[in-house]
Amino acid sequence: MTVTLPPAARLDDRTVVVTGASSGIGRAAVRELARLGATVAVVGRNPDRTRTVAHEIGGRAYLADFSDLSSVRDLAEQLLAENPRIHVLANNAGATVPERALTVDGHETTFQGNHLAPFLLTALLTPRLLETAKEAPAGSVRIVQTASAGNLFGKVDLDDLDNARGAWAGGFRAYGTSKLLNVLFTRELARRLPRAGGGVDAFAFHPGFVASGFGGDGAFMTAAKRLAVSTEDGAEPLIRLAGAATVPAPSGNYFDRLKAPGRVARQANDADLARRLWDESARLVDLDETI
Template sequence: MSVRLGAPGRMEGRVVVVTGASSGIGRAAARELALLGAEVAVVGRNRERTHAVAAETGGRAFLADFDRLASVRELGAALLDAYPRIHVLANNAGGMAPRGTTGDGFGITFQRNHLAGFLLTDLLRDRLLATAAEEPGTVRVIQTSSAANTSGKVRLDDLDELRGPWLGGWRAYGTAKLENVLFTRELARRTVETGIGTWSFHPGFVATGFGGSNPLIGLAKRAALSPEQGAQPLVRLAASPAVPAPSGNHFSRLAAPGSVARQADDAGLARALWEASAARVGG
């Protein structure tokens, strides 16, 4: 049976970390969450845009480059230093990337969309657990995925997507978005009865900078959702008094269960991806 997210509630006294918040749905979500009363940690890579969004929202700017895991570790330390409690972590940063590896030696798409968020969640996990123990029902980890997850296929022997056809980056992107779903489901299993809720979502096709100069994407954007519309699932998952689907579920826009690839239901694969990710970040 399908369920739908309800209207957001007030967020006074709650700290929300939004990555990829310097533009697109991240910026739109940061602005709306601030209007709901949240204290927003605005995380972005571009200094000027990130500080501009922080000024708009009355939040704090944190600069991080997810193509460098050292930068993610610095971000985690800065967030822990700034906030005694963290209520919501929205792992929203990501996007398509060229084929190749980061300075850490991992596939760019894999690291930018999955591994960096995995590491940040791990760095903040104890703070999230402590906040959940003190304020039950308020702590959530939200993952921006995509309907593209249905075209993904996780290969544990090629997580960096360095073999096989590139297909303009779409294959790697779809796989990374499937990894977001698998990560969410394994996190839900590992945090059961801790008070932490975790969900992934597809925002819809949104008119943002995604896709760069690709002419087909540019044509489709004429019928796309606005960033404000695309941000609604994130805002409601963060701010709704109660989420109507159990932790670990995937939303398509405001409804769950959303469409996922067959591999998303493989609990063994979710555990193996978690373990492989932990090994890569030294966890």
């Protein structure tokens, strides 16, 4: 049975954290969430753009570089210190890189930026989300991942999460795999959250092919973007998942734009792979305890 996300409601007295909020669908989303009354934590890497967006919407700017896990820990510490309640965490930041490279932590850039960093941020903020859920309307506290239909072209190898083997293919193979990791992470979150206290749901979504700066400005991408949706349209699933009074699908669902269930790679349905990915991710970011 296919369901459709309802429009966002008023978000007064709700705090929403959005990463990758200084450009693209993140920027479009935070503008609308603020218009609906939310207190928005605008998280970005570029200082000028992030502060500009935060100033425009009356939110607060938070700077973080996901290629450095110590920066993610600092971000979580600041968010927890300044936000006694967090109703929605939207892990929206993501990128492709044209050439394989390693972060300061020794991980492949796409894998760390698109999966490990949001995994760590989510783990560090989840206790606050669970606490918030005790006083919030049922089903209104959520963790949202910006995934992609690119997950259909991903392939997860737990022995090669840093994408050391195989053709680089301009980074799109690693990107597709990272988006499949987002779906697996979401499904394992949905399994774990109820036993951690409940009240928090997890969802992932595909925004559509968006006409933004994502993917670079090569000839293929420039031509393809002529068929893309606007950043405002691409932001609509994020806005609705953050702001709808209820989500008409069980926690763990993946939305293709506004519809669920969306198509996912076969590995996305492997519960054992999701559990093992969680354990390996926790080891790689040096987390002794997770939910």
